[in-house]
Amino acid sequence: xxxxxVKYNSNKRTYYxxxxxSDKLCREHGLSVVxxxxxxxxxxxxxxxxxxxxxxxxxxxxxxxxxxxxxxxGFEKLLRRLEIVx
Numbered sequence: 001x002x003x004x005x006v007k008y009n010s011n012k013r014t015y016y017x018x019x020x021x022s023d024k025l026c027r028e029h030g031l032s033v034v035x036x037x038x039x040x041x042x043x044x045x046x047x048x049x050x051x052x053x054x055x056x057x058x059x060x061x062x063x064x065x066x067x068x069x070x071x072x073x074g075f076e077k078l079l080r081r082l083e084i085v086x
Contacts, residue, residue, distance in 0.1 A: 008014070023033045043051070050056035065082070072078045 025031075026033050047056060047058070051059045065078070068078055068081050072081055
């Protein structure tokens, strides 16, 4: 029995082929499909480092919000409590 051994070659063509197949399967099963160019780009390295060391202002806000959420009964109350904190 002859076996053809072909390694996977990652490039734009294979990427888009796999992505299109994945998108098609997701649509067939009623799942969401990621739209290119929509949403955030992620964190910069500087932002990642600041969060890691605990100096990120975004990280500090996240910690404050996460701490307040269990203490309030609704979004409006959360906003009022956040105004008090700042």
